Amino acid sequence: MHQGKCLRTLQAHTGWVRSVAFSLDEQTLASASGDRTIKIWNYHTGECLKTYTGHTNSVYFIAYSPDSKILVSGSGDRTVKIWDCQTHICIKTLHGHTVAFSHDGQTLASASHDQTVRIWDINTGECCYVCVDHTHLVSSVTFNHNEKVVASGSQDQTVRIWDVETGKCLKILQAKRLYEAMNITRVKGLTDATIFTLKSLGAIG
Numbered sequence: 001m002h003q004g005k006c007l008r009t010l011q012a013h014t015g016w017v018r019s020v021a022f023s024l025d026e027q028t029l030a031s032a033s034g035d036r037t038i039k040i041w042n043y044h045t046g047e048c049l050k051t052y053t054g055h056t057n058s059v060y061f062i063a064y065s066p067d068s069k070i071l072v073s074g075s076g077d078r079t080v081k082i083w084d085c086q087t088h089i090c091i092k093t094l095h096g097h098t099v100a101f102s103h104d105g106q107t108l109a110s111a112s113h114d115q116t117v118r119i120w121d122i123n124t125g126e127c128c129y130v131c132v133d134h135t136h137l138v139s140s141v142t143f144n145h146n147e148k149v150v151a152s153g154s155q156d157q158t159v160r161i162w163d164v165e166t167g168k169c170l171k172i173l174q175a176k177r178l179y180e181a182m183n184i185t186r187v188k189g190l191t192d193a194t195i196f197t198l199k200s201l202g203a204i205g
Helices: 192-200
Strands: 017-022 028-033 038-042 047-052 059-064 070-075 079-084 089-095 098-101 107-111 117-121 127-131 138-143 149-154 159-163 169-173
Touching (some): 059 098, 079 107, 089 117, 107 138, 117 149
Antiparallel strands (some): 017 028, 038 047, 059 070, 070 079, 079 089, 117 127, 138 149, 149 159, 159 169
16 A cells, blocks of 8 residues: 655644635635635645635635636535635625535535525526425535535435425435334333433434
């Protein structure tokens, strides 16, 4: 097994580095941090080219658009910011904390602590649909290859599949729990703690 060699260390953040992303031409690297900033690096030289500020909480996620002209960042402040990589200016602020680009770079999906998935038009900044079926915060989103559906993962222990054009939930993916639908209403001798545990595993009663 070959050992990986560290080519360069990029150091300027004052908090955890939570996400990194290469530009399409691989000339620059973006990093997001708990210090609430995004830094743009020339990773060949190690020079920090720009620092983006504006988020008021840790920045958890960053991603370049397919053409690398746009960078999006998701933060604990429950906003997604869209940055122009040529002017280095925030051009739009959206609702959410993590995001995914469609492959053509025209549509954005955001996931949020408010249990929603939102579909955005990247050019206008308008929210096309709000998808509201999750029952806990949504932690991740992704487009499929043909860009017709979005999948979202949530702390409600489900993956939901959404139609991009209508915002409707097409399918819910959820593993069957160990005691799913078991009726424990008439079971005697169960402690409150045991009942709580069984219900968390799908039992009813």
